[in-house]
Amino acid sequence: MALDELARQYLPEVETELRRAVAIAGGEGLEHLEYMLAYHMGWQGEGAHPNAGGKRIRPLLLLLTTSAVGGDWQAALPAAAAVELVHNFSLIHDDIEDNSSLRRGRPTLWSKWGVPQAINTGDTMYTLATLAALRLQETLPAAAALRCVQALTRACLQLTQGQYLDISYEQRGDLNLAAYWPMVRGKTASLLSACVELGAVAGGASDETIAQLKDFAEHLGLAFQAHDDLLGIWGDAALTGKSADSDLLSGKKSLPVLYALNQQGEFAHRWAQGPIREDEVQAMAVLLEREGARGYTQETAACLTEQALRSLEQAQLKGNAGLALRELADALLNRRA
Numbered sequence: 001m002a003l004d005e006l007a008r009q010y011l012p013e014v015e016t017e018l019r020r021a022v023a024i025a026g027g028e029g030l031e032h033l034e035y036m037l038a039y040h041m042g043w044q045g046e047g048a049h050p051n052a053g054g055k056r057i058r059p060l061l062l063l064l065t066t067s068a069v070g071g072d073w074q075a076a077l078p079a080a081a082a083v084e085l086v087h088n089f090s091l092i093h094d095d096i097e098d099n100s101s102l103r104r105g106r107p108t109l110w111s112k113w114g115v116p117q118a119i120n121t122g123d124t125m126y127t128l129a130t131l132a133a134l135r136l137q138e139t140l141p142a143a144a145a146l147r148c149v150q151a152l153t154r155a156c157l158q159l160t161q162g163q164y165l166d167i168s169y170e171q172r173g174d175l176n177l178a179a180y181w182p183m184v185r186g187k188t189a190s191l192l193s194a195c196v197e198l199g200a201v202a203g204g205a206s207d208e209t210i211a212q213l214k215d216f217a218e219h220l221g222l223a224f225q226a227h228d229d230l231l232g233i234w235g236d237a238a239l240t241g242k243s244a245d246s247d248l249l250s251g252k253k254s255l256p257v258l259y260a261l262n263q264q265g266e267f268a269h270r271w272a273q274g275p276i277r278e279d280e281v282q283a284m285a286v287l288l289e290r291e292g293a294r295g296y297t298q299e300t301a302a303c304l305t306e307q308a309l310r311s312l313e314q315a316q317l318k319g320n321a322g323l324a325l326r327e328l329a330d331a332l333l334n335r336r337a
Helices: 002-023 031-040 057-068 073-097 109-113 115-138 142-169 177-202 207-234 246-250 255-263 266-271 278-290 293-314 319-333
Strands: none
Touching: 002 031, 002 057, 002 073, 002 115, 002 319, 031 073, 031 109, 031 115, 057 073, 057 177, 057 319, 073 109, 073 115, 073 142, 073 177, 109 115, 115 142, 142 177, 177 207, 177 255, 207 246, 207 255, 207 278, 207 293, 207 319, 246 278, 255 266, 255 278, 255 293, 266 278, 278 293, 293 319
């Protein structure tokens, strides 16, 4: 497979670039700050392992895009590091805001070292991402480097806007389906769209191709989140690594839940009475399916997937990287975990 071949080539270089970026935060008296960053990235501490750092999907998406439009993927490595650091900055803060004590099977930063140090480490990660992006001045023409930094900064704003909506929705009982999409567009789709924009700009693509690839990535992100919402209720816990009970127990207003709430049926009636109990979860999942929420979410994810792949086809990418991009999209949109 083209994806496996190119991932083996790209990802070790991404890891080297990430380690280089994170090392900037160290120095005399700052060893523990660098250690906390390295712990979160999966490099150090108990349970350190390549899988502990995540799959590095975003830098891989960026570098594949650069190659697929005919550019030099190595020149885009600082951008690849920057998007992964932004992603991890958001995870550190999300874990605090969601009161999550585990990530990828390991204790989260705040649960090990407290909220103040975790907030500061997240802020450090964001700053390192900016510095990594600025290093594009060394590998790309000045105008392209500036455009990449601007695109990444816009994506960071959209991430925080999406997180604001997500948090604010927890206390609202009047949400409709239309409210779901701005939140998901910010939390999930914005950074994926920035990945392909940075990759395409670094590769010297035309504005038309960049627009087509951004549309691909945005719909990819929306479809990814819709599918993730399915797994959050009906996924196999042995494959996903988390209980399928968790989304209903936490009261998450996912796409299936919002659909059912807007039907104002039996599920909505029970939801309005207070938090779902653990002994109710299975029956509530069955009720959601009976009221059409599962089918609606599956159909929505399928439509978004079709649009994403249509935009990817329009970009007319060629070579192994083009094939690998399609393989990566298929893997993300058809995963079971």
